[in-house]
Amino acid sequence: MSELRWHPLLGEWVATATDRQDRTFLPPPDFCPLCPTKPGGFPTEILELDYDIVVFENRFPSLSPHPPDPAVEGSDLYPVRPSFGECEVVVYTPNHSSTLAREPVEQIYKLVQVWTDRYRELSALELVDYVFIFENKGEAIGVTLHHPHGQIYAYPFVPPRILRELEQSKKHWDDTGNCLLCSILRQEGTDGRRIVAENASFLAYIPFFARYPYELHVTAKRHVLDLTDFDERERMDLASVLKQVLVSFDGLFDISFPYMMVLHQAPSNGENYDFYHFHIEFYPPLRTANKLKYLAGSETGAGMFINDTLAEEKAAELRLHVEPVAWRES
Numbered sequence: 001m002s003e004l005r006w007h008p009l010l011g012e013w014v015a016t017a018t019d020r021q022d023r024t025f026l027p028p029p030d031f032c033p034l035c036p037t038k039p040g041g042f043p044t045e046i047l048e049l050d051y052d053i054v055v056f057e058n059r060f061p062s063l064s065p066h067p068p069d070p071a072v073e074g075s076d077l078y079p080v081r082p083s084f085g086e087c088e089v090v091v092y093t094p095n096h097s098s099t100l101a102r103e104p105v106e107q108i109y110k111l112v113q114v115w116t117d118r119y120r121e122l123s124a125l126e127l128v129d130y131v132f133i134f135e136n137k138g139e140a141i142g143v144t145l146h147h148p149h150g151q152i153y154a155y156p157f158v159p160p161r162i163l164r165e166l167e168q169s170k171k172h173w174d175d176t177g178n179c180l181l182c183s184i185l186r187q188e189g190t191d192g193r194r195i196v197a198e199n200a201s202f203l204a205y206i207p208f209f210a211r212y213p214y215e216l217h218v219t220a221k222r223h224v225l226d227l228t229d230f231d232e233r234e235r236m237d238l239a240s241v242l243k244q245v246l247v248s249f250d251g252l253f254d255i256s257f258p259y260m261m262v263l264h265q266a267p268s269n270g271e272n273y274d275f276y277h278f279h280i281e282f283y284p285p286l287r288t289a290n291k292l293k294y295l296a297g298s299e300t301g302a303g304m305f306i307n308d309t310l311a312e313e314k315a316a317e318l319r320l321h322v323e324p325v326a327w328r329e330s
């Protein structure tokens with residue numbers, strides 16, 4: 001049973017997906033559904049004995065390509081619609097106990113290629129208006145499987161968080177003639193205090209306006225709208241800067257650092273988004289090694305975040321753990 005229910009107070013869709021209650025919850029390593037199937041062992045999601053990176057449809061999707069009719073009747077006040085869409089799982093590596101941070105940069109580069117392929121294919125679908133690539137990492141975020149993986153949702157609408165960024169970007173474009181992300185890049189680059197890592201194609205920084213203590217953005221230096229715009233050099237530079245950021249996160253408290261990682265790129269609904277600009281945002285839930293940043297009354301009920309740390313200081317902490325990236329000779 002699943003459908004989209006309209007939230008009239010916020011003007012946005014809420015997905016109900018009740019069979020997700022039954023999904024696998026923190027299985028022991030021998031029963032990990034994302035590991036390769038062992039000879040003679042139980043068949044996992046991935047029936048291969050070995051793989052590099054695999055993508056498959058989520059078995060407990062909140063959106064599906066052939067959704068059932070809504071189980072409830074809608075009304076003028078409460079519209080409902082079928083929960084059309086796609087939910088894919090991207091398994092980063094066959095190595096159960098690895099993390100993206102621990103994978104070699106070459107593997108992260110392959111992941112960038114997989115993201116690009118999936119973005120290209122899903123965004124071409126008629127009913128898909130937005131392709132959203134993300135990773136939830138760590139039990140602090142509610143992850144139910146430890147095996148390193150991310151997800152891709154293809155939505156039949158542009159989701160509200162993205163709409164907000166698009167509106168702000170369009171307003172800046174109309175007011176100043178500049179792209180908002182290009183303006184932010186210039187400001188962060190000139191100031192320099194909040195930069196964590198940088199290469200020829202990307203800048204990684206804790207933005208001036210960070211809402212979480214270790215909120216970090218990775219922005220393309222060239223004005224590009226989505227993954228398919230990148231050339232070979234930029235795909236390699238994206239892998240390098242991600243490796244540096246992830247290693248610095250892990251080094252910070254010497255733990256495998258939890259985070260949400262989200263890719264923000266242009267919608268695929270056929271409209272013009274020349275004013276928008278590719279970037280990745282990380283929202284780590286920790287504010288110290290063992291304290292979580294809670295989304296409490298002000299954050300959840302009013303939408304105003306209170307960040308009791310300084311972006312300049314947090315960036316300096318992370319910079320101490322940034323290491324050079326070594327690519328294998330090929």
Ligand SMILES: [Zn+2]
Pocket residue numbers: 032033034035095096147
């Ligand atoms: Zn596994």
Ligand SMILES: [Zn+2]
Pocket residue numbers: 179180181182183222223224276277
């Ligand atoms: Zn731009």
Ligand SMILES: [Zn+2]
Pocket residue numbers: 165264279281
């Ligand atoms: Zn964004």
